[in-house]
Amino acid sequence: MRLKGKIALVTGAARGIGESIALHFAAEGAFVYVTDIDEENGEKVALAIGQCARFRLLDVRDERGWQKLTADILQEHGRLDIVVNNAGITGFEEGFVPHDPEHTSLAAWRKVHETNLDGVFLGCKYAIKAMRATGQGSIINISSRSGIVGIPTAAAYASSKAAVRNHTKSVALYCAQQNLTVRCNSIHPAAILTPMWEPMLGNGPDRAANMAAFVQDTPLRRFGLPAEVACVAVMLASDESAYLTGTEINIDGGILAGSAGTPAK
Ligand code: NDP
Numbered sequence: 001m002r003l004k005g006k007i008a009l010v011t012g013a014a015r016g017i018g019e020s021i022a023l024h025f026a027a028e029g030a031f032v033y034v035t036d037i038d039e040e041n042g043e044k045v046a047l048a049i050g051q052c053a054r055f056r057l058l059d060v061r062d063e064r065g066w067q068k069l070t071a072d073i074l075q076e077h078g079r080l081d082i083v084v085n086n087a088g089i090t091g092f093e094e095g096f097v098p099h100d101p102e103h104t105s106l107a108a109w110r111k112v113h114e115t116n117l118d119g120v121f122l123g124c125k126y127a128i129k130a131m132r133a134t135g136q137g138s139i140i141n142i143s144s145r146s147g148i149v150g151i152p153t154a155a156a157y158a159s160s161k162a163a164v165r166n167h168t169k170s171v172a173l174y175c176a177q178q179n180l181t182v183r184c185n186s187i188h189p190a191a192i193l194t195p196m197w198e199p200m201l202g203n204g205p206d207r208a209a210n211m212a213a214f215v216q217d218t219p220l221r222r223f224g225l226p227a228e229v230a231c232v233a234v235m236l237a238s239d240e241s242a243y244l245t246g247t248e249i250n251i252d253g254g255i256l257a258g259s260a261g262t263p264a265k
Pocket of ligand 1: 011012013014015016017018035036037038058059060061086087088089115119142143144145188189190191192193194195196197
């Protein structure tokens with residue numbers, strides 16, 4: 001019960017990493033607001049958790065939605081302790097569109113940034129405001145390995161995630177300056193097997209080969225699991241990490257440690 005008595009909000013929690021974080025938070029004793037634009041699956045996640053969860057429709061790009069939801073949470077619980085800004089898109093959700101620096105359209109570039117960056121900006125903004133009620137809290141931003149290295153075929157995604165990495169540090173410093181015990185840290189996953197990967201892996205006979213190809217440069221030679229990211233989020237949400245702020249945690253099977261770590265074939 002490492003999160004006993006805490007009130008948490010997780011965005012993009014209808015599936016994948018966000019769903020796993022919501023389940024882990026509830027298992028550790030938190031009351032969890034499961035939020036997403038996917039109402040059907042979001043409701044299912046909240047139902048599976050039970051009394052300690054509630055689904056709320058929240059498009060992270062919608063400032064009014066953030067205002068309303070955080071006001072409702074404060075009215076209901078008088079506090080908001082944990083916000084996980086998890087919702088994110090790659091830009092390939094509706095099929096292939098060019099995402100390299102030369103051919104990406106301005107519209108496609110902006111669309112990715114609206115969810116991945118503007119959404120995190122709003123999430124941090126309203127988390128800080130809500131956390132003033134108690135003067136403490138933990139904000140966790142889900143960035144990516146792609147926020148640390150360039151991705152030539154997913155430039156908007158990489159750019160948005162890099163901005164999230166940096167904004168996390170601005171938020172951490174701002175909260176410290178304001179004498180708030182509000183911490184803000186980023187998690188940088190890579191190759192976590194969630195529905196986000198489905199369009200890239202396919203369901204055909206090539207699936208196993210596609211999966212192997214995606215992790216061939218990963219020292220641990222496998223995809224990570226949503227639960228493995230959720231465990232890191234629990235640590236950052238709990239008081240165990242009271243002295244961690246403005247930092248970043250890579251959870252990537254060792255890929256950013258350097259290619260020399262790849263085991264010999
Ligand atoms: P998924 O695509 O599996 O889940 C994302 C969820 O967010 C979906 O339910 C989606 O709804 C929802 N969502 C999309 N746009 C919005 C929005 N504007 N407002 C609210 N919810 C929204 O993603 P993952 O679980 O794989 O990824 C979660 C986070 O982790 C993302 O930020 C991603 O960039 C990051 N990440 C993931 C990695 C991975 O390998 N999986 C690696 C590195 C980082 P809908 O399905 O209806 O669109």
